[in-house]
Amino acid sequence: MFQIRELEMVHWDFWRAIRVPLDAQIVTIVGPNGSGKTTLLDALRTLLALKCSGRRDYKRYVRNNRENYAWLRGVVNNPRRQGGGLFPYLFFPATSDEVTLFCRIRKQGGDWMRQYAIAEGNVMLDAETESKVQWLGVNEYKRRLEQAGLTPAIAEVLALEQGDTDKLCEYSPKALLELVFQVFGDKEVLDHYSETKLRLKEAEAELGKLEQQLSQLGLDVERLRLRSNSYAEWRALQDDIEQLEQQAVPALRYVEQWESLRGYINQFKGSRRGLKQKQDELDLIDAEFRTVEQQQQQVLDDEQAARREYDEAFAAFQSARDAARDSEKTLKEAERLRQLAELEHGADAVALNDALGKKKDAAAQLKHAIRAMKDERQQLSEAQFALQQGRQPHPDFVRTMRAALDEAGIAHQLLTEIVEVRDNSWQDAVEALLAPYRHIILLNRASDRARAWEIGQQLRFRHFIVPEREAAGAAAPNSILEIVDFKADAPGWLVGLLNRTGRAKSVADGNRMDGDWITRDGFHKERRGARDISAKPGDYAFGEAARHARLAEVSRRLRDLNEHVLRDEGRLQELEREVSGLTQSLMGMQAVVQLAARQDEFAAVAERFPEEEQRAQQAGAALAATQAAWEETRNAREDGRIRYEKLKDQRGRLDGQVNVLIEQLSRQRDEQSRLIRSLRNTKAGLPAEMAKPAALRELKEKYGGSREVLHMIEHERARLAGGDWETDPTILARRDKLAGDYDALERDTQVHRNEVLRTGALTDEARAAYINKLRATVRAYGRNVKRLGELAGIDVELDLPQLDNDDLTLAQAGLSARFNFDQKGMMGLNDGEASGGQQVMKSLILLIGLMMDDANPSGFVFIDEPFAHLDIFNIDRVGGFLKATQAQYLITTPLTHNTNVYGPSELTLTTRKKQAGEQWAPVIAQTRRRVRAAETTTG
Structure with a gap:
């Protein structure tokens, strides 16, 4: 836990503005009452x-100054x-050595309200x-302090009443045990158990009353049920006679008619x-007629579309033909100039011009090659950096797919990220076997499969996207899986592939094995046969060995590229000098000036003329194809028209x-209607239900x-005339009402019974579990x-109470402690044998023991007048005990004590x-112990 370094108070009680240091292990606060x-x-x-202590609260202190x-403001260490862990510092995210705590109290709406804040560092109080x-509420502030070590147990001890800190030894065993349970948060739980038991007894008594009431109500329901049955039978006979006279007899006569x-x-x-048969034939012909009609419209649309395609193809043919014709004219012009140059200056000018063209072509090709090598060098440099950082570079299509998945919030991994090869001598075999699956994407959540597959379809990702993953099981002996580790769950089918593939030292060794196998250099046998599937070291992708192999291959390729780039750049400079010289020679000749000036134009035309000529030929072929398609749609339209006319006549x-x-x-219907009307007159006298065909057949x-x-x-x-019947019609309503009351009471009784049984069982089980x-x-x-007793040189023994899942045992349980001062024998808590100083030592040990926490070895304690009624020896003994512990102590003492209290x-x-007559109290005086030079040096 943290310790307090400084306290500042403004308008607190009768202090106007005062700041006192508390940066010491033991701080004594002295003054008169x-x-x-x-x-x-x-x-x-x-x-x-x-x-606050006693019946005081913070409002009492802020009211005194009338502000x-x-x-x-308090400064505490951090x-x-x-x-370490998630919260490496007590007041994390604050990481400074000190933290400042603020409490602001002000009047709002006639009442005093407080707010808290935690600031990093030693922050002064100013305007x-x-x-x-950032201000916090009381609950959030308490949670932050609890995170810093001020647990509810320590808070209970710090809030003990004034004078109770040195009287713990006077507590009875039962009271001491209740205090321990209260400080550590168990007393409230026990109180809840007692209250639950009381409520349970009340519920059981209520259940007994409900069961008695249910029994009496059941007898009444049975009496009314017997009377209701007699009435129901009498009413059934009356209804039966009425139904036969009013419904059955007329209905049967109607059936006979x-x-x-x-x-008929x-x-x-x-x-x-x-x-109906003729109408069905007409419907078939009509459906076929309408289909042909729609087909005719479609054929007409196709004919128009074919005509548009023909027009577009004709325009494209004209454009390609014109471009090829212009290039051909330019080439003829170049040939004419070449012939004039040969007549005027001989073949030397032509040779120079040809040499210039070849040099320019060679220079252009060399520039293109250098640019390609530099691009490859840039890519290899990025891959080398990624490999040096422990990351495997991936192709562009993999990076694009992963970026799309990240943008969609789909967590995933690559297969290469979870595979590690334990035996490097089998790296070639593992790489060869897993080469087709190196770009597999594994989804962390199977529920993302639908969205991930949609993204894969959009990006045309050609590798598996796997949603189902499982932990790798036990590996078969001498299998590839035996030398492979998976850092995460993997596809079951891939684990099965590695588990059923054995490791063969040679082909001869593999021939003696059943099932699939692979050799170290990648010769693989499966159900379809055997073949070599070995992978190059530069293509390795799985595990740390793959990263080193690819790093070595990339480094070697970079060296080769650097040598090629340097060599080709030298050649390029030489070619550019030769081109410049040839150009100057040609430009100096009057006869070939025009030929030299248009050399680039002629070369460009000569280069693109074959492509333009081919494009014109392709456009002509496309034009012929579209013309044929157009003719075909016209013929189809005419054939459909003939079929359309035949169906129309039929x-x-x-x-x-x-x-x-x-x-x-x-x-015929009119004649039948006449006969039916006479029958309907008979039917009109029948009830609606009896007139239904099903009812008539049943009768x-x-x-x-x-x-x-x-x-x-x-x-x-x-x-009916010879029986004794119940004829009161209200008997049914009375029976149903009473039966409903009985069912409702029975449900309530059962629910109440289940709740009582469940509550009793849960209470016993919960308290039995909490006993531990x-x-x-x-x-x-x-x-x-016991640990505190060892620091004070006192033997301490605790008689642990008997804690069982029983009300009486828990109510009588108590905690007894015994102390041995100066090897004079054990004595109890308050047996009258201990001196005043020994009583104080007992209480301090019991008090500080309440605050000790293995997770927070340091902290602070408020002790109110621990040296009262102590002699010099015991004052020194108590002081030595306090100094031996790791906690910070804030001790109060009156001025009447011996000066040894300041020791x-x-x-x-x-x-x-x-x-x-003064409005404000005097400031607090400060006295700090001087530290000797030797202590300073050793400290």
Whole structure:
């Protein structure tokens, strides 16, 4: 934990503006009663967002000075943690040796409000402080302090009441154990367990009442159910008779009339089927006619498109032909000038002109070669830098694909990034086997497959994009997988390939093996046969050996390119000098001046004339092809027109036949309608449900005819007259209401029962699990006090309590401690055998043990008057104990003590009372121990 170096208070209690140093291990605050010793400690507690002593709070102190604001500023150290980690410094991201804590208190809306800030370095309090720092709420500020080591356990100890710090030895074992649990955060959990048990008992009592009420309600439901069954049976007989009289008898009579009409209906259906057949034929012809019509329109569009293509091809042919014709004229002009030059000056001028052209061509070719070698040298230099940095260079298409995946937020890896070869002697074999897969992209999340494959399609990425990955399993003996390490999950099929491929020392050794194998130099046998698949060292891509091999190959190629560039640049300079000389010679001849001046033009025309001539020939061929396509579309249009006219005539004939059949069917329908109307009059008297065909068929199958139904009606009337029935219609509503109440109460009872059982089980299980945490807390506290006892030269033993998952055992548990001073035997906490100094030592050991934390070995402690009632020997003994620990101590003491209380103190602060009539209290006096030269040297 951190330690305090300085405290500044503005408008705190009766101090107007005061700054005191605290940069010492033991700081003694001395002064008479009421001079502000506890006020100073409460300022530190408020700065650290702790509770003030007694019943005081920070509002009490800021009200005394009658100002509307107050400031607290503290400078603390910011040591580096021993383990480093994500937060290497206590106040990370602050990395300076010191950190400044601010507390701003001001009145808002009639009440006092406080805010906190943490600033890096030793920041002074001035007019710009309020705007320069970032203010935090109390909870966020406490979280930052807890990160710096001010845990809730330490905060509980620092907030102990005044006078309690030297009376811990007077606590009973039960009270001491409760204090330990409270400091380490266990007391609140135990209180929650007790409250849960109380609530559980109340819930069990409520469950008993619900079950009793449910039993009584069930009896009432059963009585009403029996009466409801009698009413339901009586009502069913009444409804049955009514249904038979009003529905079944008329419906069956309707069915009997309908059966006589069915014969004529079958005749009508036969006529309608004939019409349907002709209409289907007409629909087929009509669909074919419309298809041909659409085809004719498409053929017409194709003909127009072919005509446009012909026009475009003709224009392109004319352009290419004109360009070739102009170049041919220019070449004829060059030949004419050459012939004049030969007549005027002989063959020497022509030879010089030819030599000049050859030299220029050679120089241009050499420049192009030098430019290509420099581009390759630049690429190799970038690859060399990447390899020296531990990165493998990739082709442009791989870099483009990876950039697109990164832009889409798709996490991925290359196969070359996760493969490492353990045995370098087999590097050739591994490279040969994995060469086809070196550019495979492995997705970190299988859910990205759809988006990644879309990007691969857009960029035409020709290698696998693999979403499924798995951990490599155990390798088969003597397999390639046995010498390969995967840094991450890999495709299962690739792992299987390496696992089923054996390592053969030679071809003869491989012939004795079953399955696939490969030799060190890359001769591979698989199911299709055997072949050499070896890879060049410069093409290695997997593992550290591949990086070194490629680095060596790139370095060698760079040396060769540098030698070639230097040699060719020398040759280029020589050619340029020769071209310059030849040009000057030619320009000096009057007969060939024009030929020399237009030499470049003639050379350019001669160079492009074959291409222009070829382009003109190609344009002519394209023109002929488009003309043929145009003729083909015209012929297709004419053939389609003939078929279109035939289908049009056939559709007209079928349409006339369908119309004749429709008129015939209309006459039959009229006759049938007349017969049906008479039947509908009978049907009108039937209920809607009974008039449905399904209902009529069911009645016919069930009763047979109307005569049988009349016999059933007579039988049921006789049964009603001779029975004793429940006839009250409200009985059903009463039954349903009571049954609903019973079901709701039963559900509530079951839910309540499940909750009680689950709550009881969870409570017992949770507390049983937490018992181990309580035991660990007590053991940790026992180690702390034993270590502190060793520093003070006192043997300390703790009697660990019996902690079981039982209410009575936990309620009676207590923590007893025994101390051995000067080898005089063990004594208890408050058994009356210890002196005043020994009592103080006991309390200090118990107090500091509450604050010890292995993760935060240093820190600070507030101790209120630890030297009260101590003699000189015990004062020195307590002081020596405090100096032996690593913590910083802020101790208060009254002026009446012996001067030995200042023995362990490195810094003494003296407070003084406010004088009557004065508005502000005097400043705090400071006394610092002088450090001897020897101590300074050794320190």
